[in-house]
Amino acid sequence: MSTDKKTSEPLFSKKNKQLITDPLTDNNPVTIQVLGICSALAITVQVSQAIVMSLSVLFVIIMGNLIVSLLRNLIPSRIRIIVQLLVVASLVIIVDQVLAAFQPDLSAKLSVFVGLIITNCIIMGRLEAFAMANKPWPSILDGLGNGLGYGAILILVAVFRELFGSGTLMGYPIFGNSLPGEESGLYAMGYQNNNLMILPPMALIITGIIIWVQRSRNKALIEEH
Amino acid sequence: MESTLDIFVKAIFSENMIFAYFLGMCSYLAVSKTVKTAAGLGAAVIFVLAVTVPVNFLLENYVLKEGALSWLGSEYAELDLSFLSFIMYIAVVASIVQLVEMLVEKFAPALYGALGIFLPLIAVNCSILGGALFMAERQYSTILDATAFSLGSGIGWFIAIVAIAAIREKLRYSNVPGPLRGLGITFIVTGLMGMAFMSFMGIKYGKEAASEEAVPITTMIDNNEENNIN
Numbered sequence: 001m002s003t004d005k006k007t008s009e010p011l012f013s014k015k016n017k018q019l020i021t022d023p024l025t026d027n028n029p030v031t032i033q034v035l036g037i038c039s040a041l042a043i044t045v046q047v048s049q050a051i052v053m054s055l056s057v058l059f060v061i062i063m064g065n066l067i068v069s070l071l072r073n074l075i076p077s078r079i080r081i082i083v084q085l086l087v088v089a090s091l092v093i094i095v096d097q098v099l100a101a102f103q104p105d106l107s108a109k110l111s112v113f114v115g116l117i118i119t120n121c122i123i124m125g126r127l128e129a130f131a132m133a134n135k136p137w138p139s140i141l142d143g144l145g146n147g148l149g150y151g152a153i154l155i156l157v158a159v160f161r162e163l164f165g166s167g168t169l170m171g172y173p174i175f176g177n178s179l180p181g182e183e184s185g186l187y188a189m190g191y192q193n194n195n196l197m198i199l200p201p202m203a204l205i206i207t208g209i210i211i212w213v214q215r216s217r218n219k220a221l222i223e224e225h
Numbered sequence: 226m227e228s229t230l231d232i233f234v235k236a237i238f239s240e241n242m243i244f245a246y247f248l249g250m251c252s253y254l255a256v257s258k259t260v261k262t263a264a265g266l267g268a269a270v271i272f273v274l275a276v277t278v279p280v281n282f283l284l285e286n287y288v289l290k291e292g293a294l295s296w297l298g299s300e301y302a303e304l305d306l307s308f309l310s311f312i313m314y315i316a317v318v319a320s321i322v323q324l325v326e327m328l329v330e331k332f333a334p335a336l337y338g339a340l341g342i343f344l345p346l347i348a349v350n351c352s353i354l355g356g357a358l359f360m361a362e363r364q365y366s367t368i369l370d371a372t373a374f375s376l377g378s379g380i381g382w383f384i385a386i387v388a389i390a391a392i393r394e395k396l397r398y399s400n401v402p403g404p405l406r407g408l409g410i411t412f413i414v415t416g417l418m419g420m421a422f423m424s425f426m427g428i429k430y431g432k433e434a435a436s437e438e439a440v441p442i443t444t445m446i447d448n449n450e451e452n453n454i455n
Binding site: 035037042085092096111203204207212214216219 | 349418
């Protein structure tokens with residue numbers, strides 16, 4: 001795919017690579033830019049939901065960035081928000097219909113949160129801040145990087161919540177059988193699942209702790225107040 | 226069947242937009258540095274939610290739902306336009322926000338001065354679209370119930386953002402560990418507030434309240450688990 005590109009810049013130049021790697025670490029959309037938390041945390045009870053949600057967002061953000069970047073010279077700036085919303089809404093309808101057709105169970109579990117990708121601030125934020133001012137290829141990379149950065153946090157939170165809340169990962173029991181009467185593994189020694197992990201507030205607290213760890217490793221990110 | 230009052234109170238407390246569903250977190254985190262601006266944004270959210278959800282309710286029930294177009298004649302009764310609901314809701318929200326902004330500017334300049342800068346922000350606030358989507362998913366039977374839900378959600382959002390703004394104003398004088406400062410501590414405080422709000426779960430209002438038996442706490446947790454997964 002790189003052969004027909006006639007720009008002088010190589011396809012994976014240092015700058016372009018940074019577009020992918022920065023959002024994964026020091027410019028993470030969730031923990032640093034504070035975007036896209038809205039619908040993210042409610043579906044981190046199970047890892048499988050988090051993965052599906054991340055893939056959906058990844059698709060929408062890459063395609064949205066590409067389309068808006070291609071249209072960027074045609075969109076009058078006064079109505080750009082509405083145009084962006086329509087592009088994103090159409091993409092989300094595609095995701096929703098595909099999910100409903102091929103994964104009806106997951107689609108029912110994700111309920112309104114697939115629809116809420118439309119107002120996910122990451123997507124609007126990247127469209128507005130990056131795709132409106134850049135060529136299609138960097139925009140795709142930017143979407144890829146930010147989608148992955150978002151997914152990384154989502155899946156990390158989901159791993160903690162599912163592991164300690166239900167004792168499973170992706171639905172497979174990790175600590176043994178927890179059914180009363182036939183306990184095995186850790187449960188036989190008196191281990192209990194932490195029901196608090198399943199409740200919504202813990203998603204916030206785990207995210208808070210992830211931010212804490214990240215910022216103590218990189219002091220430059222610490223806020224004044 | 227839930228009573229209207231029940232829906233209203235539940236939307237404010239136990240199913241609070243912020244603490245139970247994390248909707249509108251972006252503006253909640255970004256605009257909660259001082260109580261004054263937080264109250265402005267909160268008021269704008271109440272206002273827009275209370276207007277858009279009933280409009281979307283009518284749209285859902287008379288245009289989009291399967292068989293909703295039967296009032297046009299029997300040949301339209303088979304139509305199911307629900308796949309268009311996302312794009313219709315967001316279009317309604319964006320245009321009503323624009324309309325409200327113009328009306329407020331014309332007829333209530335003082336209010337416009339207070340809410341003005343926040344109104345455009347609200348079109349992309351998750352809690353507004355979330356309100357419409359929850360309304361469609363829960364299939365409220367009357368427009369009164371839908372309005373009670375939207376008003377309750379708005380008030381719950383208002384309470385949440387004003388409370389966190391007040392706490393953040395005080396937090397400025399406390400010695401928070403460096404890496405937690407700002408965003409980190411706000412997340413953790415929100416989590417703790419969420420736990421406090423969860424204690425409203427299971428309270429019943431309205432007529433059935435007297436006849437209901439007390440719900441044991443374990444079933445409450447189980448119910449909640451299901452709610453979360455579903």
